[in-house]
Amino acid sequence: MTGVDLLVYADRLGGDLPRLRALLDGPLRDFAGVHILPFFVPFDGADAGFDPIDHGTVDPRLGTWDDVRAIAANREVTADLIVNHVSSESAEFVDWLALGEESTHDGMFLTFDTVFPDGASEHDITAFYRPRPGLPFTAYRMADGRRRLVWTTFMPSQVDLDVANDRARAYLRRILATLRAGGVTTVRLDAVGYAVKTPGSDSFMTEETLEFVREIVGIAREEGLRVLVEVHAHYSQQLAIAPLVDLVYDFALAPLLLHSLGTGTSDRLAEWLRIRPENAITVLDTHDGIGIIDAGPSGDRPGLIDQDEMAAIFARAAEATHGHSTLASVIPAWMSLPHQINATFFSALGADAASYLLARAVQLWLPGRPQLYYVGLLGGLDDVALFDRTGQGRDVNRHVYTPEELDTALGSEVTRAQLALVRLRSTHAAFKGSFRYRVDANGDLALEWELGDERAALEVSFAPAPRFRLRLTGPDGGLTADSAAALAAL
Structure with a gap:
């Protein structure tokens, strides 16, 4: 899959849909697709739009369906089908x-x-x-x-919703038809892992859930839509669901990169590279927290990392954020650790640009379709003030950018470096070819794409300090970069 997607709230980057379109046609033009987080009525409810009163109507404060179709005229648009629930005010x-x-x-x-x-x-x-x-x-x-x-x-x-009920199914079918008519090409099944309640089980990603996924995917495809499934769970669940859908998230990548950057080792990451699904949306950060549970153990199933290694990731994030990630992260019922770190990815790395760009480069070099969250793209740090106002832990990573803040961020070295990586992934011919990777005796990684004479290579070392070096070659010459400054200058 070629191209890179942007994940964004229309109101928090630009202010509304027309201004988001202007950004996508301007400084963010190298993004081939955009996932616009809930823009329905109301976009600013108790759960930032994931509690729709009217799932089929664009909030008029953001624009209209014509504005969504205008964005879709030049790029793919992903929107959420909130499959588990509606607002109590619906x-x-x-x-x-x-x-x-x-x-x-x-x-x-x-x-x-x-x-x-x-x-x-x-x-x-x-x-x-x-x-x-x-x-x-x-x-x-x-x-x-x-x-x-x-x-x-x-x-x-x-x-x-009682998703087994014909009236609930009719509601979901109606919303899917509305999204397709509005220019949406891909729907994300939000919270689908919780949608089916089966007595005698924990009712999360059970066989009954998988059967419902098959059914809702069939309905979406009848409407001409691709389907992306969002499931934060044991990595084996991602492997099980990947063949059933068009796209699945690679949520395990982020915690494994945090583990590698924190320990200087790459063996756990290398194991994931060996088995990960290739029809993946690769992410470091999203509008939710940084999922750690996705790489960890579950019941009697071992994880890619163990419980102590999960706890160490939380501890390093707490140190990097001066304890704030511990305050903002929620521990689910019956659990001993949070399942996500509520912090920006940049904050979780202590705003270390070398580590951050190493992680971003790995993400953009892997097979699948990379997706960058707007706060991560702009090098955002935790919005502690917003968290203090709302008490919602995930709000630390949902900053509302003013025009002035946006201009400053777009000019920053970290953002320019990431935009350069996006441009390379989107335009270099090698990324349409074959992929291979290797791990040497020191644990250093080499990720490489090749198509004819075109080659795109990334070399990564986690110890004794994070280092990366990318080299792209082809008939028209080549380029090399190994720092934020070098990337930003491309």
Whole structure:
């Protein structure tokens, strides 16, 4: 897969969809695609748009579907299908609360009784995996005074869909058709790993979940859409789901690079390079935290790194962020460690440009489709002030850029170096050829692409200090870079 994608909130980079388009047609023109994070009504809800009241309408404060189609005219557009839940303020849920069994949306939402028609024991309830502290239910009062326990996997205002119900399926199909008509080419199935509740299991990425993924992928493809699945889980889950979809995230790469940079070793990273799926979106950072759980153990399944090595990554991030990542990172129910570091990737590396660009170069050299998050591209550090205002840990990595901040960041060496890497990955012919890698006796990595006379090589060393060197050659000559300054000058 050629080309590089940008991951961005329209309101936090540019301010709205027309201004985002201007950036993509201007200084960010080397990005072949853009994943625009939820731009629906409202884009600024309790979970930054992942709690849609109206999933089928562009928030008018950001623009219209015409603006989305204008962006899509020159690049691929990815948008989210929020498959697990809707807002408790959605018209469908409000109607159900008012009319109950008489509502045309009755059955669309998952209640306690739907999953446990015969009741449940303490063991049954606590078996469910939840990425937040506490239990995954919220009591809602119907208009007739009855109280119903509704599944709310993430937040009390995010009510879960019963994805096995025909009315919920019809809702998802309608949203998929709306996205396709709006110019979207790829949908990301947000939080799909939690969508199916199966008593007797932890209900996360079970066989029943995989069957639902097959079904929703089929529906999306009927609409002419590609499907990207988002699952933060044991790496074996990524391997299992990759053949079922068009694209899957390589979430294991980021923690493995943090491990290598922290220990000076590359054996765990090399093992992942051997088995990782190639139909991957490669990432270092996203709008969520930096997933560490993706490389770690799960139950009796060993990880690419072990529990102590996971804890060491969190400890190094805490030191680099002066303890703030510990404050911002959430420990899920029944877990001893957070599953993500809430910090920018640059902050987690103590703003060390050499380490950061080494990691970014590895990401951009691997097979798959690289995706850069806007805060990472701009060399962003933790937005502690935003976290202090909202109390939401992930907000440290969701800065709202003013025009002045954006101009300053675009002119910085770290951003210019990353844009150079994006341009090389997007335009050099070698990246359309064959890929190979090797690890020498010292643990140094060499990643290489080749197509005819065109060659793109990256050499990486983690010890005694992080170092990288890239060399690109072809009929028109070659270039070499081994520092932020050298990359920024390309």
